[in-house]
Amino acid sequence: MKTLNVELGERSYPILIGVGLMQDVELLKEHIPGQQILIVCNETIAPLHAQPLLDALSDRRVELLNLPDGEKFKNLETLNLIFTKLLELGFDRSCTLVALGGGVVGDVCGYAAASYQRGVNFVQVPTTLLAQVDSSVGGKTGINHQMGKNMIGAFYQPQSVLVDIATLGTLPDRELRAGIGEVIKYGFGLDLDFLEWLEQNMQALLDRDHQALTYAVEQSCAIKARVVAADERESGQRALLNLGHTYGHAIETHTGYSSWLHGEAVGAGMVMAADLAMAEGMIDKATADRCRNMVERCGLPTAPPKDMDSERFLALMARDKKTLQNNLRLVLMTGPGKSVCTSKFSHKNLTQLIDNY
Amino acid sequence: MKTLNVELGERSYPILIGVGLMQDVELLKEHIPGQQILIVCNETIAPLHAQPLLDALSDRRVELLNLPDGEKFKNLETLNLIFTKLLELGFDRSCTLVALGGGVVGDVCGYAAASYQRGVNFVQVPTTLLAQVDSSVGGKTGINHQMGKNMIGAFYQPQSVLVDIATLGTLPDRELRAGIGEVIKYGFGLDLDFLEWLEQNMQALLDRDHQALTYAVEQSCAIKARVVAADERESGQRALLNLGHTYGHAIETHTGYSSWLHGEAVGAGMVMAADLAMAEGMIDKATADRCRNMVERCGLPTAPPKDMDSERFLALMARDKKTLQNNLRLVLMTGPGKSVCTSKFSHKNLTQLIDNY
Numbered sequence: 131m132k133t134l135n136v137e138l139g140e141r142s143y144p145i146l147i148g149v150g151l152m153q154d155v156e157l158l159k160e161h162i163p164g165q166q167i168l169i170v171c172n173e174t175i176a177p178l179h180a181q182p183l184l185d186a187l188s189d190r191r192v193e194l195l196n197l198p199d200g201e202k203f204k205n206l207e208t209l210n211l212i213f214t215k216l217l218e219l220g221f222d223r224s225c226t227l228v229a230l231g232g233g234v235v236g237d238v239c240g241y242a243a244a245s246y247q248r249g250v251n252f253v254q255v256p257t258t259l260l261a262q263v264d265s266s267v268g269g270k271t272g273i274n275h276q277m278g279k280n281m282i283g284a285f286y287q288p289q290s291v292l293v294d295i296a297t298l299g300t301l302p303d304r305e306l307r308a309g310i311g312e313v314i315k316y317g318f319g320l321d322l323d324f325l326e327w328l329e330q331n332m333q334a335l336l337d338r339d340h341q342a343l344t345y346a347v348e349q350s351c352a353i354k355a356r357v358v359a360a361d362e363r364e365s366g367q368r369a370l371l372n373l374g375h376t377y378g379h380a381i382e383t384h385t386g387y388s389s390w391l392h393g394e395a396v397g398a399g400m401v402m403a404a405d406l407a408m409a410e411g412m413i414d415k416a417t418a419d420r421c422r423n424m425v426e427r428c429g430l431p432t433a434p435p436k437d438m439d440s441e442r443f444l445a446l447m448a449r450d451k452k453t454l455q456n457n458l459r460l461v462l463m464t465g466p467g468k469s470v471c472t473s474k475f476s477h478k479n480l481t482q483l484i485d486n487y
Numbered sequence: 488m489k490t491l492n493v494e495l496g497e498r499s500y501p502i503l504i505g506v507g508l509m510q511d512v513e514l515l516k517e518h519i520p521g522q523q524i525l526i527v528c529n530e531t532i533a534p535l536h537a538q539p540l541l542d543a544l545s546d547r548r549v550e551l552l553n554l555p556d557g558e559k560f561k562n563l564e565t566l567n568l569i570f571t572k573l574l575e576l577g578f579d580r581s582c583t584l585v586a587l588g589g590g591v592v593g594d595v596c597g598y599a600a601a602s603y604q605r606g607v608n609f610v611q612v613p614t615t616l617l618a619q620v621d622s623s624v625g626g627k628t629g630i631n632h633q634m635g636k637n638m639i640g641a642f643y644q645p646q647s648v649l650v651d652i653a654t655l656g657t658l659p660d661r662e663l664r665a666g667i668g669e670v671i672k673y674g675f676g677l678d679l680d681f682l683e684w685l686e687q688n689m690q691a692l693l694d695r696d697h698q699a700l701t702y703a704v705e706q707s708c709a710i711k712a713r714v715v716a717a718d719e720r721e722s723g724q725r726a727l728l729n730l731g732h733t734y735g736h737a738i739e740t741h742t743g744y745s746s747w748l749h750g751e752a753v754g755a756g757m758v759m760a761a762d763l764a765m766a767e768g769m770i771d772k773a774t775a776d777r778c779r780n781m782v783e784r785c786g787l788p789t790a791p792p793k794d795m796d797s798e799r800f801l802a803l804m805a806r807d808k809k810t811l812q813n814n815l816r817l818v819l820m821t822g823p824g825k826s827v828c829t830s831k832f833s834h835k836n837l838t839q840l841i842d843n844y
Contacts, residue, residue, distance in 0.1 A: 165812060206563055210632075217634040222810050245602075247808045248629060248640045249720070272605060275567075277574040283605045284641065363606070451604045453579050455522060 164226035240271030259309025308393025322467030374399030397430030597628030616666025665750025679824030731756030754787030
């Protein structure tokens with residue numbers, strides 16, 4: 131088992147990564163605090179992974195709540211299901227919420243933990259690759275608004291993140307690929323060594339090789355932990371973790387958070403970021419092709435939906451949280467493993483590029 | 488004009504208190520940051536006080552949103568009105584929310600500011616006595632759940648609090664009295680000198696004497712700023728600011744947040760706290776009478792609603808945020824100007840006392 135620390139002063143916490151970690155009763159007891167525990171999950175994940183947690187915590191008061199499954203349910207109504215359950219149970223401000231599932235469960239549950247009685251304990255137990263490498267680390271919690279993704283939420287750090295690589299064994303293939311999309315982001319945007327490792331080990335990841343998956347999760351979490359420690363509230367460097375996301379969020383909002391997975395939208399978004407960076411002369415064609423090839427090998431889409439014209443795209447992108455004073459800012463590659471967040475690009479290039487897909 | 492500072496490190500902020508401060512264009516410009524400003528108000532307050540703010544900020548992009556008026560609208564639906572408005576306006580994370588109004592507007596608007604894009608600028612311009620002396624200071628924001636008051640929210644500090652005593656000129660008499668209820672709390676629970684001043688100057692407050700009101704607001708804010716600086720997230724001393732509130736919140740929840748004003752419920756709650764403290768032998772009858780007399784002189788209720796039996800009362804009180812591991816904790820007087828937060832009291836005394844009202 132590997133332990134990484136996210137260094138945030140009094141809000142520091144460990145990320146524990148290992149194969150079979152959810153069978154380790156003592157470890158679960160140690161890293162999940164509180165006498166009143168609500169495990170927040172969904173109907174897909176609970177039958178697969180809830181029992182070990184329920185058993186390990188049976189000496190406390192532990193309850194399970196299943197949310198409806200899917201990004202389109204990441205909204206105020208679902209959030210309120212958690213509040214109502216906590217009040218029905220009579221749980222107080224010493225209670226703990228455990229998010230067991232993917233990014234949607236983690237984001238909604240984390241925001242509920244930030245908000246219930248103005249803040250209670252929170253533990254992340256991510257069971258999808260996407261959640262393990264990205265959404266469970268760094269304290270971004272929240273819900274969507276019908277007018278924009280992740281527009282409502284809180285920066286709220288968990289007490290711990292418990293990553294059991296074995297849970298990826300039950301992950302549908304499509305979700306595994308979407309998760310690898312987020313992994314590519316770290317390599318292409320921030321770390322050339324990791325990018326090269328990914329190019330060499332893509333097949334092992336797709337084959338769910340435990341050793342390869344463990345390494346990819348560790349490296350992704352280590353990169354993210356380093357960036358978050360330097361910039362918790364995204365005033366600078368943290369924005370680089372958003373490579374491909376401004377385009378991706380626009381696609382997700384356009385399609386009603388239902389037909390595209392988040393990692394799929396990010397995959398297409400990375401290709402768009404590479405193409406724009408090439409049009410801007412920031413990277414050469416070989417580097418842009420390298421990005422497209424990785425996304426393709428991963429089986430992710432390399433272009434936005436056909437029914438999105440540039441006008442619609444730009445309107446949705448303008449709502450991105452990085453936008454300041456109507457100035458759209460994008461993360462663009464400056465080379466393999468390097469990127470910047472900038473508003474200095476030609477809007478004509480961006481418009482043409484979208485219309486060309 | 489008087490300036491008090493709430494000392495919270497990088498989250499420190501000033502409380503400015505003065506008569507006619509909303510006519511001071513330069514002061515408003517200086518203390519309300521941002522180029523995109525949404526003033527959140529309600530239909531009762533906006534016609535009285537919004538214009539000076541709109542005029543003073545006319546060199547920025549400034550918009551007004553009116554919420555429905557009343558504690559019963561302090562809920563998720565009203566919160567979402569703010570998010571929708573912000574997204575319709577295309578406001579980004581550099582925007583500022585200004586709460587112009589009473590405690591409900593301040594609490595909902597503050598929670599929206601804490602949550603929109605995971606946190607934007609926030610300024611409080613309280614126009615009721617209750618908001619000026621209590622809810623606008625200290626960073627408690629939030630909404631009610633139908634199962635309990637203030638159960639959902641955030642600790643989120645404003646950039647500044649701007650208190651114009653002149654706005655109290657338009658306050659309905661009933662709300663003025665309810666506000667004095669919160670002022671009494673500071674005197675009786677925490678500060679004997681202020682308690683004695685209040686006993687001598689109650690009539691001047693009820694007559695809306697500007698000098699008396701200014702002094703009462705200054706003293707209340709100074710006491711609250713001191714307590715909050717020592718205990719921002721209510722792990723200890725801050726609970727003393729809740730004198731009368733556990734009973735009061737139970738009354739408000741029971742009556743559906745509609746027929747009793749918050750300060751009225753706190754008034755009755757303080758009398759109940761005094762009566763229980765007397766039954767517990769913590770204060771003598773003279774001190775309990777002193778509390779009841781002040782609440783009475785203020786024209787506030789001195790007993791809970793007739794239709795609340797002890798069973799209902801205790802069930803609602805158990806949901807209080809100070810409750811830990813099913814242990815109800817109450818703030819009880821230990822003398823005039825002194826109080827403790829304790830779970831050491833006889834539940835039989837409490838039950839009898841409620842049934843006797």
